[in-house]
Amino acid sequence: MAQVPPRHGGNLQQAALRLGCAPEQVLDFSASLVPFAPPAAVRRSLRQALALQVYPDRSYSALRQAIALRHQVPADAVLPGNGAAELFTWAARDAAALGLNHLPAPGFADYERALRCWGGRWQHEHLQLPHQQVGPQELPEAFRSQLAHLQGPLWLTNPHNPTGQLWSQESLLALLERVPLLVVDEAFLPLVPGGEQHSLVQLASQHPRLVVIRSLTKLFGIAGLRLGYAIAEPQRLQRWSQWRDPWPVNGLAAAAGERLMADAAWTKKVQAWVATERPWLVDQLVRRGWQVSPSSCNFLLVQRGHALENWRQRLEQQHRILVRDCRSFIGLDERWWRLALLDRRRNRRLLRALDQVQATDRA
Numbered sequence: 001m002a003q004v005p006p007r008h009g010g011n012l013q014q015a016a017l018r019l020g021c022a023p024e025q026v027l028d029f030s031a032s033l034v035p036f037a038p039p040a041a042v043r044r045s046l047r048q049a050l051a052l053q054v055y056p057d058r059s060y061s062a063l064r065q066a067i068a069l070r071h072q073v074p075a076d077a078v079l080p081g082n083g084a085a086e087l088f089t090w091a092a093r094d095a096a097a098l099g100l101n102h103l104p105a106p107g108f109a110d111y112e113r114a115l116r117c118w119g120g121r122w123q124h125e126h127l128q129l130p131h132q133q134v135g136p137q138e139l140p141e142a143f144r145s146q147l148a149h150l151q152g153p154l155w156l157t158n159p160h161n162p163t164g165q166l167w168s169q170e171s172l173l174a175l176l177e178r179v180p181l182l183v184v185d186e187a188f189l190p191l192v193p194g195g196e197q198h199s200l201v202q203l204a205s206q207h208p209r210l211v212v213i214r215s216l217t218k219l220f221g222i223a224g225l226r227l228g229y230a231i232a233e234p235q236r237l238q239r240w241s242q243w244r245d246p247w248p249v250n251g252l253a254a255a256a257g258e259r260l261m262a263d264a265a266w267t268k269k270v271q272a273w274v275a276t277e278r279p280w281l282v283d284q285l286v287r288r289g290w291q292v293s294p295s296s297c298n299f300l301l302v303q304r305g306h307a308l309e310n311w312r313q314r315l316e317q318q319h320r321i322l323v324r325d326c327r328s329f330i331g332l333d334e335r336w337w338r339l340a341l342l343d344r345r346r347n348r349r350l351l352r353a354l355d356q357v358q359a360t361d362r363a
């Protein structure tokens with residue numbers, strides 16, 4: 001039976017089942033999370049929150065305060081969610097009611113899932129590959145002219161997934177004037193050195209046509225806790241609150257989130273790691289014949305001009321290494337992978353495994 005390409009990275013349990021090993025024995029370059037154990041403060045707050053009899057505060061006021069403080073926005077412009085994914089669902093409910101949505105392609109597939117929940121309609125807008133530079137850039141001219149006449153909501157990812165392109169704040173602001181709703185997913189922005197300068201978070205707290213969504217998953221390596229938040233005009237968030245299940249964020253995630261939002265040192269550490277590890281890994285890959293799209297964040301879109309499915313399977317079966325197979329992204333095919341950055345030791349392990357796969361190909 002033909003294998004369906006995965007629509008998301010990080011399927012560690014399933015890979016471990018296929019390989020007959022424990023999930024800890026699999027090295028995962030397919031989901032782009034920081035490679036460090038979450039800050040010690042999280043474990044402390046989780047232990048304290050283990051009094052599981054208590055309902056979480058239904059308004060999440062302490063968590064909202066902590067997020068508001070970090071971004072210098074009013075607390076009623078903040079809505080915590082069960083991961084960014086839950087908040088896409090509510091943004092999509094608004095967006096579906098506003099006509100045809102526009103989604104860059106290749107792009108993150110979860111916006112489609114969210115729109116589908118509400119019978120929303122969308123059209124893909126082609127985004128050219130590869131781009132020229134690392135660092136903030138204008139949305140490409142051809143992409144902007146495609147958008148010139150659009151009338152429906154626009155969804156953007158900053159930095160973009162899967163390319164890692166960082167869109168300058170200026171170029172996003174120019175678009176904002178033209179659309180009935182702009183949803184900007186900043187899931188990876190806090191990992192980008194200097195990235196916050198290009199955030200729309202502060203504007204979102206007062207702008208009626210802008211929603212910014214953030215995730216704690218990548219920045220803190222806490223995919224299992226499920227925590228994200230939206231910043232938008234308070235009236236919009238109040239409406240969303242009435243649609244949701246009660247207590248969408250569990251007490252453990254809320255307690256950890258309060259601590260994490262106050263941890264500015266962590267973000268510095270993560271950005272310093274991206275600033276050193278990314279150019280190092282790019283250089284190593286280029287020397288080995290890979291073409292690497294210049295990315296501003298902690299993942300790299302790579303290709304080598306030939307189909308990589310056989311290599312991917314050998315990496316998984318012989319080395320227990322997972323990479324993000326990009327066949328599910330519109331416009332990409334078997335020649336493309338997305339690779340997360342891990343720490344130096346594990347990045348070296350990937351390179352050694354790639355050398356072996358390549359060597360057996362030549363033999």
Ligand SMILES: Cc1ncc(COP(=O)(O)O)c(C=O)c1O
Nearest residue numbers: 083084085108161187215217228
């Ligand atoms: C661009 C982007 N946004 C959001 C998410 C989801 O984040 P969360 O785990 O908070 O639902 C992902 C996860 O892969 C992602 O790649």
